[in-house]
Amino acid sequence: MNAPHQPYLGMILKGYPRISETFISNEILLLEKMGFPIHLFSMRQPRENFTHQSVARIRAGVDYLPETLLRPLPRLLYHNCLLASQRPAAYARAFKTALQRFLRTRKSATLKHLFQAGYLVRCLMPAHPSMHLHAHFAHSPASVAMFASILSGLPFSFTAHAKDIYTSDPRQLREKMALAKFVVTCTEYNRRYLKTLFDGNPRPIHRVYHGIDTELFSQNPDNFAKPEKPYRILTVARLIAKKGLPTVYRALKLLKDKGVVFKHTLIGDGEDRQKILAVIENLGLAAHCSWLGTQSHDVVLEHYKQAHLFVLGCEIAPNGDRDGIPNVLFESMAMGVPVVATHVSAIPELVDNGKTGLLVGPGQPQQLVEAMHKMLVEDVLRTRVIPAARQRVMQDFDNKQLIKGLAEIFIAEGIKPTGYSMEQGAWSMGHGA
Numbered sequence: 001m002n003a004p005h006q007p008y009l010g011m012i013l014k015g016y017p018r019i020s021e022t023f024i025s026n027e028i029l030l031l032e033k034m035g036f037p038i039h040l041f042s043m044r045q046p047r048e049n050f051t052h053q054s055v056a057r058i059r060a061g062v063d064y065l066p067e068t069l070l071r072p073l074p075r076l077l078y079h080n081c082l083l084a085s086q087r088p089a090a091y092a093r094a095f096k097t098a099l100q101r102f103l104r105t106r107k108s109a110t111l112k113h114l115f116q117a118g119y120l121v122r123c124l125m126p127a128h129p130s131m132h133l134h135a136h137f138a139h140s141p142a143s144v145a146m147f148a149s150i151l152s153g154l155p156f157s158f159t160a161h162a163k164d165i166y167t168s169d170p171r172q173l174r175e176k177m178a179l180a181k182f183v184v185t186c187t188e189y190n191r192r193y194l195k196t197l198f199d200g201n202p203r204p205i206h207r208v209y210h211g212i213d214t215e216l217f218s219q220n221p222d223n224f225a226k227p228e229k230p231y232r233i234l235t236v237a238r239l240i241a242k243k244g245l246p247t248v249y250r251a252l253k254l255l256k257d258k259g260v261v262f263k264h265t266l267i268g269d270g271e272d273r274q275k276i277l278a279v280i281e282n283l284g285l286a287a288h289c290s291w292l293g294t295q296s297h298d299v300v301l302e303h304y305k306q307a308h309l310f311v312l313g314c315e316i317a318p319n320g321d322r323d324g325i326p327n328v329l330f331e332s333m334a335m336g337v338p339v340v341a342t343h344v345s346a347i348p349e350l351v352d353n354g355k356t357g358l359l360v361g362p363g364q365p366q367q368l369v370e371a372m373h374k375m376l377v378e379d380v381l382r383t384r385v386i387p388a389a390r391q392r393v394m395q396d397f398d399n400k401q402l403i404k405g406l407a408e409i410f411i412a413e414g415i416k417p418t419g420y421s422m423e424q425g426a427w428s429m430g431h432g433a
Contacts, residue, residue, distance in 0.1 A: 012133060032060065114147050121151045134156065138173055143172075163242075165318055182203055186207070209402050216301075217335050231376050232262070235266045239276050242314060252283075252289065253284070266288075269327070310328070312329065324345060357385060
């Protein structure tokens with residue numbers, strides 16, 4: 001636990017820990033190593049029965065907010081009423097903001113976020129009176145951070161990622177941006193979109209890529225050799241609409257019809273599980289495709305080592321949801337597995353078509369299968385793309401280097417890490433390791 005007088009980062013998270021949000025736990029761990037004191041406030045209890053190894057190395061304390069509105073309502077009301085009596089002007093401002101937001105969208109979640117923020121300020125923050133609130137995701141965590149800021153007078157900021165940007169009501173998102181000290185987002189595509197929402201807003205919008213742990217995802221020398229049949233094709237993705245998995249399987253059906261012998265492995269889980277498994281069955285691909293569900297990094301690494309090709313069919317979902325840059329593309333490229341994907345959202349910021357991978361249009365199985373077949377059989381292409389893709393990740397997307405940009409943003413806001421040094425522009429990462 002951090003000393004009460006020491007300024008620190010109070011991070012508000014949707015859930016902690018979460019298997020699908022390794023990039024957040026990596027960020028927390030790296031910031032701790034740089035000397036930033038951190039405390040976590042999670043809106044949900046863990047929902048998986050295992051975590052990645054990096055989570056065990058995080059020292060930050062964590063408090064969990066009441067998850068729902070109904071069952072803990074008496075407790076939430078009690079603490080919010082006490083807070084309202086202690087800080088009537090601040091609570092009136094927060095309640096007015098919540099009422100305006102509720103009238104825009106008619107979503108009861110707005111009231112829940114206000115009550116969660118009141119509970120946070122009344123019950124959890126007194127032990128840590130000096131902090132900067134930073135939320136991961138622009139939807140509910142940023143809402144709680146915004147209300148907690150109004151109630152406490154402390155500054156807040158947030159990192160916007162993907163779904164939270166494009167499925168949020170633009171009016172609600174614009175309001176959060178106006179109240180925040182600054183906004184961080186993980187792609188240039190996102191940054192340009194956010195600027196259009198609030199053109200002229202003096203609040204800075206910073207682009208900081210997540211990157212990956214390049215030491216964990218090391219090169220696989222065997223992938224430079226000519227692949228042997230059956231070709232091993234890999235997809236790691238959540239089973240949701242924006243991943244374009246039906247397009248991937250329609251492309252695999254076309255690959256099968258060409259007489260190409262392959263084995264495809266899908267790792268991941270999600271709300272569309274039954275739909276995706278039905279697609280596999282209906283296309284007659286059950287003998288060629290396997291689904292492994294959610295797996296740990298160790299298991300995923302072994303599949304990267306065996307894969308000849310990584311494929312992902314990202315698209316914009318009907319509700320506007322879309323990816324930023326899926327971390328699995330960084331991982332595949334670092335592991336020497338060539339990627340075939342789509343030119344959706346910020347993916348072209350990583351994958352340079354024809355140089356570090358192949359990109360096709362979303363929802364185009366014929367284009368996808370042609371690119372997959374080309375990457376599998378053209379040795380000259382593979383020997384050119386694989387090392388170039390790995391070099392791209394190692395040079396530009398090492399999270400230990402990228403974290404320095406985020407650290408400098410926090411320092412500019414007065415959050416000073418302990419035990420760090422900056423000499424000739426180089427950070428010392430040894431503190432707290």
